[in-house]
Amino acid sequence: MNKARSAAFPYILWSVLFTVLPLLLVAYFAFTNGSGTFTLDNFANLGEYTAVFVRSLLLALISTLLCFMIGYPLAYILSRESARRQQIMIMLVMLPMWMNFLLRTYAWLTILENNGLINRLLEFLGFAPLHMINTQGAVVLGMVYNYLPYMILPIYTVLIKLDYRLIEAAHDLGANPAKTFFRVVVPLSMPGVSSGITMVFMPAVSTFIISKMLGGGSSLMVGDLIEMQFLGNAYDPNLGAAISLVMMVIILISMLLMGFFDSEDKAVIM
């Protein structure tokens, strides 16, 4: 027991140095001004960024929902395939993740641009060009594209472990494939769904590079706002820290809500 505990020491050191300490620093910056005295001004000024917060949450929610709507059926189909085909298909799902995140997003830029691939194709076919780049739609597309594997994989992992005899038992008791799916498969895959939602929603709500590259200035998100306070021309680390802190609280509340709905869900099925 003691040996096992001392084995955790490197991690404890790590998390104190790189998680707890930075968090305390963020809190310190958030509650002080440039000269180091205590103030709540940083939070008082956040009101003017409400639109950014709302937009971030909304776009992240839409992206998460789309990821779920695309990812769940795909994970389900994947889990029904033969072992060989599963391997190949999982490879295809993971393949984009091997490429650099910036590069992937940049590729979308060249596809969606006003004189990008799609528009040139449309022009060639004699259609009017579409305005796609620098829209919120482009941001959502970028997030769905980038985060989809994080939705598929946890759901897929739960689905392949699903005991096939339970599906046979449902068939045996008169449930056709659709009823079996909604009464047995879906409830039993909820753990995968909730971790999938977590793994998509969290990075989506705080993303900055996707919105910057595909959304232009029109779709400023919280992540961009924070970046601007530290690296941009609006340099104000204290405000940046305050925004980060509020963002953390928002994510925390979302996660708690998720957990609440999750158990609510189970209670209804029970």
Added chain:
Amino acid sequence: MDVISLRNISISFDGEPVLKSISLNIRDKEFITLLGPSGCGKTTTLRIIGGFTKPDRGDVFFDGQRINGLPPYKRHVNTVFQRYALFPHLNVFENIAFGLRITKTPEKVVRQKVGEMLSLVNLSGFEKRQSGALSGGQQQRVAIARALINKPRVLLLDEPLGALDLKLRKEMQGELKNIQKRSGITFIYVTHDQEEALTMSDTVVVMNAGEILQVGTPEDIYNEPRNAFVADFIGESNIIPGVMPADFAVDFCGGRFECVDKGFEKDEPVDIVLRPEDLTLIEAGNARIHGVVRSVTFKGVHYEIIIEGMGCMWTVHSTDYAAVGTEAGLEFEPFDIHIMHKS
């Protein structure tokens, strides 16, 4: 009246034949057991009746109608699965109610029927328990209640008592038999436990290597095994090679014995079965079968005595004691001799 008929069912898995053209008629309201060693095809037979496995060849009839292509959820058959397969996300009540929920039964009816089922399997008061928090025997009973609530014509049971300890198994055997009698549902029961098969069944089907060897009442199967495999699988037996020189006579161990069997070809080689409990220990001196006692094991009600003599090892169940190393003789009556065709 046959509720289920199998006609020339064959199936192979990966080129390995699992069922070799079996045919079987199952009467309405009977308790029929498919008995055989593991890998004999009994579970596959059950899965074909349930609709989970499609036979390569042959037909399945239900009430005289061919149901080959009918999926499991359209068959009036329910299954108690090996290791139960209870839904882990549902409590006891909802596990049992599953079949009724599928048909959108009104809540009031559901409550009443699940209540009836719970009392049938002695689990009243367990409604809110999660299936994972139940003992093996309790899970077993939930699985039975869940399968019975749809009032199937036929209930399939795949080694349902396999995971229970001996005492519980005996209890559940009695309960299952009672449930079957009261409900009037046909039970098709799969087991490799010959004692279970004999105590519970109206009809026993002995299977081996994808074939049906014998179908009959437990008494028939035990007393008149058709071949050495059945005799050996059903209870302990001494199987001795011999020859039938004429009706009512059989030669083995260098002597001619009177028996009650007839209808064999002249000088047909046969297997002779002598059950250990039918053999009586006597003085070695005037016995036609005699030998040396090799081992004695106390079994509770009787001793199991192994005697080596006349070119065979004889297993005897006797309440008399015989010391190891002593000479002993064996005696039996003509009707104790069961003659079987060589298989």
